[in-house]
Amino acid sequence: YLFEREGAPQAGGGSLGGREGGSNRFPGAFKTMDLNRVINLLEETDKDDLEEKQLKSVKKLVQCYQNGLPLRDLAQIFKILNLCAEKIENQPHFIESAFNILKLCGLPFLKKKVSDEITYAEDTANSIALLGELMKIPNSELRIQICKCIVDFYHAEPPKKHITGYQQASSSYKIKMAEVGGLAKTMVQSLALLENQLVEKLWVLKALQHLSTSEVNCTLMMKAQAASGICAHLNDPDPSGQLLFRSSEILWNLLEKSPKEEIIQQLSNLECLLALKEVFKTLFMRGFSHYDRQLRNDILVITTIIAQNPGAPMIECGFTKDLILFATFNEVKSQNPLVKGLKLSNSYEDFELKKLLFNIIVILCKDLPTIQLLIDGKVILALFTYVKKPEKNKIIEWSAAQYEELQLHAIATLSSVAPLLTEEYMLCQGNAQVLAFLEWCESEDSFFSHGNSFHGTGGRGNKFAQMRYSLRLLRAMVYLEDETINSDLCEKGTIQQLIGVFKNTISKSNDKEEAIILEIQSDILLVLSGLCEHHIPRKEIFGTEGVDIILRVMKIDPTKLQTGLVLLYPKKEGRRLKIKINEINEIEHIITDATEIKKIITDYYEQLHANKLDNIEEIDKFLETYNQD
DSSP, X not given: OOSOOOOOOOOOSSXXXXXXXXXXXXXXXXXXXXXXHHHHHHHOOXXXXXHHHHHHHHHHHHXXXXXXXXXXXXXXHHHHHHHHHHHTTTOTTHHHHHHHHHHHTTSOEEESSTTHHHHTHHHHHHHHHHHHHGGGSOOHHHHHHHHHHHHHHTSOOOOSSOOTTOEEOOTXXXXXXXXXXXXXXXXXXXXXXXXXXXXXXXHHHHHHHHHTTSHHHHHHHHXXXXXXXXXXXXXXXXXXXXXXXXXXXXXXXHHHHSOHHHHHHHHOSXXXXXXXXXXXXXXXXXXXXXXXXXXXHHHHHHHHHHHTSTTSOTTTTTHHHHHHHHHHTTTSOOOOGGGTTOOOOSSHHHHHHHHHHHHHHHHHTTSGGGHHHHHHXXXXXXXXXXXXXXXXXXXXXXXXXXXXHHHHHHHHHHHHHGGGOHHHHHHTTHHHHHHXXXXXXXXXXXXXXXXXXXXXXXXXXXXXXXXXHHHHHHHHHHTTXXXXXXXXXXXXXXXXXXXXXXXXXXXXXXXXXXXXXXXXXXHHHXXXXXXXXXXXXHHHHHHHHHHHHHHHHHHHOHHHHHHHHHTTSOHHXXXXXXXXXXXXXXXXXXXXXXXXXXXXXXXXXXXXXXXXXXXXXXXXXXXXXXXXX
């Protein structure tokens, strides 16, 4: 992290005070002090020279407790602190007294018995809760010291001296008591008092950054509307950069450790999204350091989470339009001044940014009003720049491994976006580009796939990953049942090409790549079924060559034949064919006779089409029944 923790308050000399009594003849022994007397003195109001006596008594208390605070004395010490705080408005000299007591709160809490942590739990929780209430005092030094105390809860240090008969409370005790006392909620509420006090606000954010590491505190902060309150001020002026850093960390913790839906709801307003938009734009255009790029990506991930809420005004605040521009400016030339002269590097942060932008496009496209912005931003054209074989000797911004991962990510994104933008898909000759890319996937061109990414799983050293995502894209387009798209595919020889791809996958099958090959084969059959269903001429194109590939699979595993071939026919026809296949399987000597199996299926296949051609009325009746099914 860029911002180091400020040093904890330094403990001074002196002996530990308390009500137990004792002697100061030995180091670490108790020094007698009557805390009730100090309280009574502070509560008096009608004596001469009273203020001086009161200040002296508090000073003596501070000197006595320089090595830690016994849990049994904590309630009285914090009562003294509260009395000092109440006097500050009319008696400013008590500011120093309150400040010095607050410094003690950063010292270890001490227990005499093991049971003290339980016995004094309520007193301790109430005492720590008072720290949040004291933030209302309009004094910068006191507010900062309160925050330092809270930060020190998370960086416990051992006592400077060993106190006879006492040991330090467990390291997490203060943190647990802060949770019980609800300190996180009052600290969030204190932000409203610090609109123009940057230094104090940064300290409160630092305290909240520590507090937000627990689920209990995050829930308390959520109830105080911390997410919206902090996010709305992300873009406030701060030369140090701490405000944005600490705020983004708190938002991350809130999303991870409290009910996510509630946090998203708090952030789904115009004020928060405008702040996120301006921060992201600034970091995108002017952030050049490693830290700036990391922070930029964090802001984009938070935005992506918010964008999942259909009610978030992403379009209204202009963020959607800017994100589409940032996602495509590398591939589609733009005259927009936001991206003029900008160029992404092949650094890890910029590479992750590109993937995050592809990802948010998939989320944004689920909101139908976004469609026109995707058209205006030429998103389909930008994504199709990746649907092509690598060009030799062409200089690209990314390494080979990076480009491969972006290519797969872009094709996966197309599978979600292209079905919504069919006109743009056809204008870009989408079918032709995908089929050409699929042809390259089958070719023997030298290509070494890295297969390191999620999308590249199963494709190391081959083109199976590219083939898988190309087929997913085809499947998504075919299942639209858009006759313009499907006719164009068939005219370009898709059925024959896919049959060829299927045959090649059978010959290349091995145990290591079995999963991805089975997925490819399944998608091929799904695409073929989508193209051929209800369309007899296309089934004729599938023909006996298509039956051959099914027969070859059946010889290995008959269940694959039943699953695959039945997909090529409507439900009732598929069931009839399945019965015919089962009849074949019941005759043991025929199972190994591929020629006889082929003859039976081919006869059925030819008779099926003959019957359909002879009786149009029966076809209409069947289709009506199928649609009801």
